[in-house]
Amino acid sequence: MAKKTVGISDVAREAGVSVGTVSNSFNRPDSVAPETRARILAVVERLGYVRSESARQLRTGTSRIVALLVLDLANPFFVDVANGAERTARAAGLGVMVCTSAQSPSDEADYIGLFTEQQVRGVLVIPADPTGRSLEPLRRQGIPYVVVDRLVEDAEVCSVSVDDVTGGRLAVEHLLAQGHRRVAYISGPAHLQQIRDRRTGALAAIAAAGLPPQTLHELPTVHMTIAAGRDAAARLLGLADRPTAVFCANDLLALGLEQALYAAGVKVPEEVAIVGYDDIEFASAVAVPLTSVRQPAAEMGRLATQMLLAEADAVGGEESAHAHQTVVLQPELVVRTSSLHRVG
């Protein structure tokens, strides 16, 4: 039963060459005579030889997997980011380890610990810990990482994010252009920069239109889920001077809101217009399709991975000072039915 695992030396013996030549036939094929190489490959095939990554890694000091730590795969937005990352990494011959921090800084720290022990090639992280302290081990171990979906000013780290101020502005500009003068902002945890930035953008749009800040009525949520969106609907309907338009901090909230409004007999967009955020696929799949601020999620994953690999190569190769960069992508408003109704 205990069939001894076949190693490089077995192949060498069987092919009548040295282990070095076998190794070369894999890693520098050109330095091996074609005929020898063919013979080796045949033996590899016959014996079912499989390289041991752990041995290679121990030797070379670098693994062939990159880690991606997201907050929550239940939000399709993060799935899109993951897909973009996975495709890019695979194109480079690397595997991606997708993990979920569930927004928990301690889970995040655990995973970061795992990644350092694995000596992964690099990590893409959407930070759960606002202090950024949990990323410290990566820096200490010299493991490249890029922060995704968060703007990081620190010149010592790469980051890819989307301009949330613009996103918020686009959303509310659109609403104001439809004639709305009382807008609710169903938001999320105040400690999230994104939530603050989108509010800033929203207020900028309001100011630009010559309206008072009170035009925006914020309804914060804790979880930014569909359920939270339903709850927010109840609060919205309870408001004295009910807003005629709502800007939601993500599509999950918007979906929950739209459903609850429907259940309450409140017409969308006639009585309440809605704009969501992220433009997840489900946003366009409901009866009254959702207007949403589209974030280039897959593109973010792709770019982040490219930057990560570039940094990893720089570290691996020359000590050429890798220039950390901060990329900020632009969002885009996708107008659909949920906001298409002029008022006033």
Add this chain to the structure above:
Amino acid sequence: MAKKTVGISDVAREAGVSVGTVSNSFNRPDSVAPETRARILAVVERLGYVRSESARQLRTGTSRIVALLVLDLANPFFVDVANGAERTARAAGLGVMVCTSAQSPSDEADYIGLFTEQQVRGVLVIPADPTGRSLEPLRRQGIPYVVVDRLVEDAEVCSVSVDDVTGGRLAVEHLLAQGHRRVAYISGPAHLQQIRDRRTGALAAIAAAGLPPQTLHELPTVHMTIAAGRDAAARLLGLADRPTAVFCANDLLALGLEQALYAAGVKVPEEVAIVGYDDIEFASAVAVPLTSVRQPAAEMGRLATQMLLAEADAVGGEESAHAHQTVVLQPELVVRTSSLHRVG
């Protein structure tokens, strides 16, 4: 810049002990004097020592990560499976590498190759290759794996799946009970056992009701996505004797269908009743909530992981013949508005 990475020998020297003792203080704490251990830990802390997994793995022959290969994270059903698996693995101190085969047998084969090279602890796989041939390398390498979401009769492998015949039966029984006598089945690729099983269940319900098989009108799709659901709606509406009820092979199809029907002015459930499959969160988040056959996705991920770890332990430990098992979970019908209207 090139700060030499600190290894176990650095810790040993600094703590005035041998490397063996340092290793023991991690792996068999009880065999080390508490005082010695404390001293070592202090040094570890001070030096920021991190174990090298690759070295451990090379030595012990087994890694601390399990792989999960799903078809497509865009379907929340698979995300739920992944979450169940991830939680269970983490509880066991293992990391999970979630990968996507995009339904492509060749991508699947590539990933399986990666997993064998990594010598992962085990793999959970939702097969994309119906022949099961791409899993051969795992078997050859002696890497434990369990097949998820597919029934595998083979006594040589563990599998966890859900009873699709029952699922199909539940869905159509419900529809017939509402008085429907013409039911459409918006299905998927015929090579999928699930698609066939659900049809079998649907037909069984029809037969049990004393109705002819023609009662079921199948509309196959290629992709089982929201877009495919919209397309199917068009086909449905073009039918001569239009069915009054539709059973969809998954919720994505059902969502697309419901949206298209709404756009066409066809009332759900009054004119057409709908039952979906999977009970993803979004199914209950739309204006007319979807009746759906719930599959215990997270439970499947959890169970599969447990079985995998059990098998891995069996392999690692004694040669105690691990008893492969085939677990079949039961689905459950969740009735919501989309099917609540009596006809006839």
Add this chain to the structure above:
DNA sequence: TTGAAAGCGCTAACAG
């Protein structure tokens, strides 16, 4: 309870 030493399987010089 601790130390010494033998590799795990591979890559990358360096010789030939």
Add this chain to the structure above:
DNA sequence: CTGTTAGCGCTTTCAA
């Protein structure tokens, strides 16, 4: 073009 060889950092007997 190919062979030899020295480790990569750790775990694990085996002695002391």
